[in-house]
Amino acid sequence: MRKYRDTKQKNFSSMTKISKFLLLFLSFFPLFSNVVSAQSTKSYYYDSIKTNIALNRDSTFDAEENQTFHYKGNFHVGWRSIPKNKFDTITDIVVVDGETGKPLIYSNKRLTKEDPGSWGKYTYFKQNGIYNIEWYYNLTDTVHTWILKYKVHGGIEFNKSSDRLYWNLFTDYNVPVSSAEVNVSLPSESHINYESYRGPHPNPFGDIYTKVSVKSIYFKSLAFDPREPFTVDISWDKGIVSQSAYWADFFRIYYGYILSVLIFLFTLIAGFIRWLITEKFPEEKQIVVPEYTPPQNLKPAIAEVITKETITSKGLAATIIDLAVRGYLKIEEEKDQKFLRIFSISGGILVLMMSAFLGLVFSMEFTRGLSGVDLLWRLGFATPLILLVVLLFTKKGWEMLKGRKDYVVSRISKFEKNDDLDEYEERYLNALFAGKNYFSTSHLKNSTDRSLYEKIKKVKELIFEKASGEKGVYEVDFLQEKKMANIYIIMGVLSFLIFYIGILLTQFFVLIITMIACFVGFISFIKYEARLSAKGIILKKEWLGFKLYLETADKYDLQNLTPDKFQKYLPYAMIFGVEKKWAKAFDNLSLPPPAWYGGYYVGSSGSSFVSSGGFSPSSFSSSFSSSFNSAFSSGAGGGGGAG
Structure with a gap:
């Protein structure tokens, strides 16, 4: 009886624990439901994107994008991707909080968006030919404006009679854009030609509002679908933007790479000139006379x-x-080659005889007034044979016919x-x-x-x-020249490792490494090159x-x-x-x-x-x-x- 009571008491205790667990789960169920619901309803879209583009005389232009987000749910990161297309590079990237007017803090690496230490910071990087800007924050169920500023180099196209800016304001936003507008200003007055694009085709008289003055042009359009592009294409008179300034700017952007190439070419030319002076010219002074x-x-x-x-x-x-x-x-000569060659020559002679016979038949038939189809058919059949005969009568053809000999x-x-x-x-x-x-x-x-x-x-x-x-x-003999080869190998391996690991983050270091490598290579050439x-x-x-x-x-x-x-x-x-x-x-x-x-x-x-x-x-x-x-x-x- 006591055993029965103990068992009953244990069962009751187990049921009590299960009941408590169920009550606890039911009490937290609304919270779980709210979390799932929040995740499923998290979304955003752009209330507006306002872009100002100021063309500069030095062939660059400054872009400022005012992006107003409408957030539903909790968000921590925004991004802007700009494919590298028809321009050289982007510099002077800044992200500003549009509500407070305060610029975000730059980070030289990508951050974790959920980390509170990342909020209020931004970074940018280039990956797969795309410039990417990322900024980090903590916003929930609100409307917020972010301002992106950057300078574009090499984005202006110089033509014979006019210059041109073809610019994609956006192409692949995954959410709708309620309103988009852009204002392009010139550094001085000019006649302006223009087109604007929504989608894959131009809409010069469609649903894009346009306002033109002597120094600027303004576009505005509404209700962009996800991934619907918006592009402007404008041109103006020559001389407003300096084309010569473009090349100066191009050099400033790529000075390290340009100078590296020039130094490398100069080193090669210097080595070649030295070879001419120390080896080639002295040899030419010597007259060649027969030696028996x-x-x-x-x-x-x-x-x-x-x-x-x-x-x-x-x-x-x-x-x-x-x-x-x-x-x-x-x-x-290998013995079996003789019989193979006899067979090859015999076969070649047979081909020549057959080709001559077919050529004779072809010439006879040709005079009988064949139809066009028959004539083409016979030409197609006879042409390879004629080419074969021509080939066999050449020196190379005869060598092919004989075959190449092998030796023991x-x-x-x-x-x-x-x-x-x-x-x-x-x-x-x-x-x-x-x-x-x-x-x-x-x-x-x-x-x-x-x-x-x-x-x-x-x-x-x-x-x-x-x-x-x-x-x-x-x-300088060949044994000494091995030292030069070893130096070149070591330099090549070190250069590869440096570039591969990514130590060289700027072109300045590329220039320094090129200077060192060319100097060491040239000195090694002078000292160890065999002559x-x-x-x-x-x-x-x-x-x-x-x-x-x-x-x-x-x-x-x-x-x-x-x-x-x-x-x-x-x-x-x-x-x-x-x-x-x-x-x-x-x-x-x-x-x-x-x-x-x-x-x-x-x-x-x-x-x-x-x-x-x-x-x-x-x-x-x-x-x-x-x-x-x-x-x-x-x-x-x-x-x-x-x-």
């Missing part, structure tokens, strides 16, 4: 660096030829730890052969081995080091003289041309791009195929097919260069200023 042997017997890659200040895929290909001539390598390069002599090889040559061969006894250019074309690229990059660095080590050739010495300039001219000999050997040195000379000088002809001219000098000589080469084409152009075999230096160079360009898409490394 490689100056100082330098190797092809080193000669290319001295004459071109870089190492290209032609130089790398020439190094392979040079090593083959010296007895380290054997170069052969085999080792025939040990090159590891060979004292007769330079370090870059040994590294180069090790990179290409990769522990095997051969490599092919077709494999290089399809290679995706990143380590091969890194190895070749190291080979190029060793070539530059070797060239820099030539005694007395460089006043030849007086002795190096003479050596370069001697190499250009050797190039001249390779180009004209068939005219001036025909009696001294031998098979050994052809092979020995071929790599040098390749680095200068004159291998075809060099090979042409031997066209009339019966040269045996080089011992280090096995192929199927003979002659300088590679256009004659013979069974005895031979060598086409231009074709090999083109194929090998293409292989390297495909395998190492970053191109040649190095550089400098030695001309």
